[in-house]
Amino acid sequence: MVQKPITIVEPGMSEAPGFTFEVNWWVLAPLAAATLACALVVYLAIRARLRVSEDELATRALVKRTRLDRKTRRALWRVADQLGMRDRAGVLLMSQSALLAAVGQLKVRQGDRKTAAAATTLVERLIGPVKTSGGAG
Amino acid sequence: MRKVPQIVRLALFPQVLASIGRAEREEFIAEALATLVACDTPVSRWERLKNHLRFWPHRLNVQQHQTQLIATIFPHWAGLTGEQRAVVLGRPAWQLKAALESELKTEPLAVARWLEAHPIERLADVAGQLLILPDRDASRLAARALLHMVVRALGIQPSPVFGEVIPDREEPGEEALSAVTQGEVIANIRDGLAQFGQHQQRDVILAAFILADSLESPGSAALGLPELLAEEGHPVQAGMRAALRRSHAPFMRSRAWRWMKCEHVGSAALERVGRGHGALEHELVLSAGHLLLHPARRAALLGLKVGSKSGPAGPVPSEGGALPSPAELDSLSQVSRRWVGEMADAMQVDRGVRGVLRASMLSDRASWVRHAYARSADPVEQADFVFDADARVARTACLGRSAAGARIWSRWPMRSSDWQRARLAGKLTRSAHAAVRSIARQDAARMNPWMVDLPESRLAAREWLASDRAGFLGALRERLHGEVGRDRVDAIRLARILRLTVGIEPELLELAVGEDARVAATAVAALGDLGSDSARAGIDRSLRAEDDRVRANAVEAGVRSAPRAEHAGALLDVRMYGVMIELKGDPHHRVRANALRGLIEHTGVDRAGAVIDSAGVDGLREMLEDDRSMHRLAGLWLAERTLSGPGRARAGACYDWMCRRVAGIATRDGDEMVRTRAVRCARRLLAGMRGESGAGRARAAA
Numbered sequence: 097m098v099q100k101p102i103t104i105v106e107p108g109m110s111e112a113p114g115f116t117f118e119v120n121w122w123v124l125a126p127l128a129a130a131t132l133a134c135a136l137v138v139y140l141a142i143r144a145r146l147r148v149s150e151d152e153l154a155t156r157a158l159v160k161r162t163r164l165d166r167k168t169r170r171a172l173w174r175v176a177d178q179l180g181m182r183d184r185a186g187v188l189l190m191s192q193s194a195l196l197a198a199v200g201q202l203k204v205r206q207g208d209r210k211t212a213a214a215a216t217t218l219v220e221r222l223i224g225p226v227k228t229s230g231g232a233g
Numbered sequence: 234m235r236k237v238p239q240i241v242r243l244a245l246f247p248q249v250l251a252s253i254g255r256a257e258r259e260e261f262i263a264e265a266l267a268t269l270v271a272c273d274t275p276v277s278r279w280e281r282l283k284n285h286l287r288f289w290p291h292r293l294n295v296q297q298h299q300t301q302l303i304a305t306i307f308p309h310w311a312g313l314t315g316e317q318r319a320v321v322l323g324r325p326a327w328q329l330k331a332a333l334e335s336e337l338k339t340e341p342l343a344v345a346r347w348l349e350a351h352p353i354e355r356l357a358d359v360a361g362q363l364l365i366l367p368d369r370d371a372s373r374l375a376a377r378a379l380l381h382m383v384v385r386a387l388g389i390q391p392s393p394v395f396g397e398v399i400p401d402r403e404e405p406g407e408e409a410l411s412a413v414t415q416g417e418v419i420a421n422i423r424d425g426l427a428q429f430g431q432h433q434q435r436d437v438i439l440a441a442f443i444l445a446d447s448l449e450s451p452g453s454a455a456l457g458l459p460e461l462l463a464e465e466g467h468p469v470q471a472g473m474r475a476a477l478r479r480s481h482a483p484f485m486r487s488r489a490w491r492w493m494k495c496e497h498v499g500s501a502a503l504e505r506v507g508r509g510h511g512a513l514e515h516e517l518v519l520s521a522g523h524l525l526l527h528p529a530r531r532a533a534l535l536g537l538k539v540g541s542k543s544g545p546a547g548p549v550p551s552e553g554g555a556l557p558s559p560a561e562l563d564s565l566s567q568v569s570r571r572w573v574g575e576m577a578d579a580m581q582v583d584r585g586v587r588g589v590l591r592a593s594m595l596s597d598r599a600s601w602v603r604h605a606y607a608r609s610a611d612p613v614e615q616a617d618f619v620f621d622a623d624a625r626v627a628r629t630a631c632l633g634r635s636a637a638g639a640r641i642w643s644r645w646p647m648r649s650s651d652w653q654r655a656r657l658a659g660k661l662t663r664s665a666h667a668a669v670r671s672i673a674r675q676d677a678a679r680m681n682p683w684m685v686d687l688p689e690s691r692l693a694a695r696e697w698l699a700s701d702r703a704g705f706l707g708a709l710r711e712r713l714h715g716e717v718g719r720d721r722v723d724a725i726r727l728a729r730i731l732r733l734t735v736g737i738e739p740e741l742l743e744l745a746v747g748e749d750a751r752v753a754a755t756a757v758a759a760l761g762d763l764g765s766d767s768a769r770a771g772i773d774r775s776l777r778a779e780d781d782r783v784r785a786n787a788v789e790a791g792v793r794s795a796p797r798a799e800h801a802g803a804l805l806d807v808r809m810y811g812v813m814i815e816l817k818g819d820p821h822h823r824v825r826a827n828a829l830r831g832l833i834e835h836t837g838v839d840r841a842g843a844v845i846d847s848a849g850v851d852g853l854r855e856m857l858e859d860d861r862s863m864h865r866l867a868g869l870w871l872a873e874r875t876l877s878g879p880g881r882a883r884a885g886a887c888y889d890w891m892c893r894r895v896a897g898i899a900t901r902d903g904d905e906m907v908r909t910r911a912v913r914c915a916r917r918l919l920a921g922m923r924g925e926s927g928a929g930r931a932r933a934a935a
Contacts, residue, residue, distance in 0.1 A: 142290050145289060145290050145291075146290060146291075150244060150288055150291050150293060151244060151245070151248065153287065153288050153291065154241045154244035154245050154287075154288075155245070157237070157238065157241045157287050158237055158241055158245065161236055161237045161238070161241070162237075183248075184248045184252070186245040186248065186249075187245070187248050187249050187252055187253075190245060190249050190261075191249050191252070191253045191254075191257055191261070192257070193253055193254035193256065193257050194249065194252045194253055194254075197252070197254070
């Protein structure tokens, strides 16, 4: 590849100046790759955030502010997903009656054990200890 | 929870309120409202950036979430406290409107209830949408809300006039509404009327009647009623008829009275006008009683029958009818009472009832009412009204009987009715009211042809003469032979004015030698108009009369009736010239002045305009220098009449002397009367000089 010098001639000049710029094209390749990578990351981030509704984002902000531990957070999302109310998961955190009603719905639906455990965990963390019924006494 | 950002809480509360139980509701609603208000306060730039990143890449619309929250609160409205309601009602109207519209599909009845309880004018569009919903309850409540909005938007105060339509609890809007908002309310009423067949809500019709006084009113045009009524078979016509028939609100009777001439609702309106419950309803209609003058309304009223019952003074209208009962009549305003009688005349009313009503109008305590009926009363009643205590009533009644403007009023000779009029006019000349006295004096003169000083009397004399010449001349002669000197003098004066002296020459000749000097003097003056030989002979005889006044008038009459002849430089004939020369030295000033006037005015002049015979001018000089004040006075009278205008030329060289003499008398004469006369004379001479000089200057300029 032949380097083609670039000559700048100002209007009115009698002869060309002695400045000459040379462009090394091979330097541009890594820069372009890095820019594309960043754009891809941003695009994916935007896409991921756009898939989440405003209500879910509000719930996430609430979860973050209430400083719940990881286990409780996982339980919350699990229960919400099971009930199909991921958008309204914040309700479970804000209202005890809503939480209890949701847990009741889970009982009715006879969900899996992991979800039941998650619901119990959630209730225990947010409301208090739960008395289990049906013990031998 | 307290540390959760407000914007997050705002986004979550609508979901929470939709799913919480009753136990937590109060607590959460309070928190939600606090959040709602808190989100209005501006946040710092850093907080705004954090909120932005929290929801990135979404852009959270705070106002939309506030609207959503308000919409979630509406179903719980009954459980809100007063303060909490105030918070919601304090939100911007557009936000409330958006919240209501979002709830419209799911909870229309709750929204309608809320609107009926809170008829905020800016939410008229929501009420308009509710109105056409198939839910009858929601539609009814929306119609009621629209009615309240109209009342609030127009600032109508609760009043007994509106009855149950606008209850007393209704409070008009506090803030001043823009025309746009008022227009929104009216536009929704207009749409409601156009879609009346869909909802059939009577409150919309009532709102329309509140806005539209009559078919021609601006309110009616704004609601498009003329177009709707022109459309054949539009449901709103039936709605308006039903509202007019069934509504007991007093203002609807007033509207019925105004809408009566609209053919589509005319029958129902007439029916409503035929039912008047209470004094208020009668007051509302009768205070606009002038509308009765419209032929369409009067024609419609002819079909209205009014019931009657017997009362102490005769049959009276029964209660609940188109006319007020005696008890209701007393509580009406004078404006309304004024139209009761005319309203009764336009309806099918028993003759006895009509008479009783008219009698009560004629004896009404308000002069305005009496005044109205005095004008339409029959002549016998009018005669009574001329004695009314109120000057306006008396004057109107007097004018009603007056001959003002009538070409021929009396028939000559007068009949008994004319004599009654004349007697009444005579009495009224002593009325307490100045206007009545003035009219009566003119009327009395119109009835008496012998009051020669008054033009009305002279007109009566002319009318009599034109209609019956022989009769008038007979009456005139009879009056000339009367005993009262004053009457005879007036008769002679009237004969002169009417140029009838030729017809009464014998009587004049007889009176000229009569005993009464005043009558004789007047008769001699009248003889001067004739110019006949016998009249001249009569004048000659009077020239030698003992009475000065007769002699003076004879001189004047002689000059007037003397044959004109060119002789000795004079226009008078020889005989009269001699008489004038003889009488210019008469001891009586009037005789002397008249003789000199004849000499000055009827003597020939030379080419320069100066009198050829200077006897008259010399005599005037002598009079002005006379020692006797009455002669000086008469001299000034003569100077005033003969020296102005062409008299200046007649006086010739003496003019300047006479002017100086008049000025001297005006300043130095001992008699005040003479001085005053001299001043008047000097003023007239001066005016003549100025006029001549002004005319001379104008001629020179031309």
